[in-house]
Amino acid sequence: MKFCSHCGNPVSLRTPQGDHLPRFICEGCGAVHYQNPKLIVGCVPEHEGRILLCRRAIEPRLGFWTIPAGFMENGETTQDGARRESLEEAHAQVEIGSLLAVVHVLHADQVHVMFRASLPQASFGPSVESLEVQLYDEAEIPWQDIAFRSVDFALRRYFEDRRLGVEQHHFAALDLRKGEPA
Amino acid sequence: MKFCSHCGNPVSLRTPQGDHLPRFICEGCGAVHYQNPKLIVGCVPEHEGRILLCRRAIEPRLGFWTIPAGFMENGETTQDGARRESLEEAHAQVEIGSLLAVVHVLHADQVHVMFRASLPQASFGPSVESLEVQLYDEAEIPWQDIAFRSVDFALRRYFEDRRLGVEQHHFAALDLRKGEPA
Numbered sequence: 001m002k003f004c005s006h007c008g009n010p011v012s013l014r015t016p017q018g019d020h021l022p023r024f025i026c027e028g029c030g031a032v033h034y035q036n037p038k039l040i041v042g043c044v045p046e047h048e049g050r051i052l053l054c055r056r057a058i059e060p061r062l063g064f065w066t067i068p069a070g071f072m073e074n075g076e077t078t079q080d081g082a083r084r085e086s087l088e089e090a091h092a093q094v095e096i097g098s099l100l101a102v103v104h105v106l107h108a109d110q111v112h113v114m115f116r117a118s119l120p121q122a123s124f125g126p127s128v129e130s131l132e133v134q135l136y137d138e139a140e141i142p143w144q145d146i147a148f149r150s151v152d153f154a155l156r157r158y159f160e161d162r163r164l165g166v167e168q169h170h171f172a173a174l175d176l177r178k179g180e181p182a
Numbered sequence: 183m184k185f186c187s188h189c190g191n192p193v194s195l196r197t198p199q200g201d202h203l204p205r206f207i208c209e210g211c212g213a214v215h216y217q218n219p220k221l222i223v224g225c226v227p228e229h230e231g232r233i234l235l236c237r238r239a240i241e242p243r244l245g246f247w248t249i250p251a252g253f254m255e256n257g258e259t260t261q262d263g264a265r266r267e268s269l270e271e272a273h274a275q276v277e278i279g280s281l282l283a284v285v286h287v288l289h290a291d292q293v294h295v296m297f298r299a300s301l302p303q304a305s306f307g308p309s310v311e312s313l314e315v316q317l318y319d320e321a322e323i324p325w326q327d328i329a330f331r332s333v334d335f336a337l338r339r340y341f342e343d344r345r346l347g348v349e350q351h352h353f354a355a356l357d358l359r360k361g362e363p364a
Binding site: 003004020034073074077078099104 | 183184185186187188189190191192193200202203215216217218219220221253254255256257258259260261270281284286288291293310351353355
């Protein structure tokens with residue numbers, strides 16, 4: 001951020017009185033511009049025991065596999081967003097189920113919220129965002145080619161819970177700034 | 183948003199090619215500025231069966247009671263944020279527990295994430311943000327003076343679950359744009 005989105009004057013990074021963190025503050029109108037984490041919402045759609053994955057047609061991680069997921073929009077719930085992303089990325093009409101995972105991706109200032117979902121009809125296909133869309137048995141999941149660590153985490157918890165016959169939710173925090181392997 | 187935060191030129195609201203919603207787009211550098219929901223994180227701290235509430239010293243809802251909660255910051259988890267807010271607003275050192283509620287506040291483009299928490303020491307006090315901080319028995323909760331509907335929702339689920347001896351999580355959506363009573 002270099003300029004104020006309210007008045008167009010330059011901003012500087014300093015800590016407002018009474019605050020504890022530096023913020024972008026407008027030199028013109030004095031507006032304080034806070035930066036907050038963004039929500040990514042997605043789901044693990046299951047059809048007759050198999051899981052729907054999408055191969056990414058866009059960066060980052062073009063060519064790698066992921067679940068339907070994307071930035072949450074204003075005016076929708078997390079479940080709405082996960083349903084919308086399934087439709088947009090995979091032309092799949094899913095029914096959102098229980099909360100599966102909340103992954104704090106600290107190096108990207110993102111919170112990934114992922115649900116279980118059912119896919120009643122085996123109807124889906126590629127899109128502008130997905131090169132291909134495919135149902136996978138657990139044994140066939142391309143673990144080496146999963147696009148994101150948060151998705152890897154969610155999928156592993158999904159299958160573990162399914163084996164146990166439970167539907168728990170799982171928290172995790174990832175921080176590549178701390179030198180963890182990508 | 184009126185000006186581009188990257189280059190300072192005016193923005194206009196239109197739908198980018200391949201997108202499905204209008205976005206703020208810079209007339210100068212072409213940057214697309216997405217607007218996404220913000221996360222509010224908080225907790226219900228319990229000490230020997232009683233609940234910690236704060237009376238708000240700031241708008242909105244100055245003078246009304248709430249749980250420690252506030253905007254999530256970059257670089258922290260939702261649990262970190264709830265812990266930090268308890269310290270800032272109530273000088274209370276809490277231990278964050280299980281997920282209690284996720285409330286989509288659609289008219290404010292916010293997602294409120296609230297946890298159970300324990301307050302091991304009965305040590306707390308007012309702050310710049312809280313006129314007073316007090317422990318309440320369930321029977322004494324000032325229900326008529328609770329600041330926000332999301333907090334009312336979380337507190338009611340908290341006590342219901344406690345009575346049942348369970349720790350479930352609860353989703354809700356509030357939308358004052360639909361003419362629901364405030």
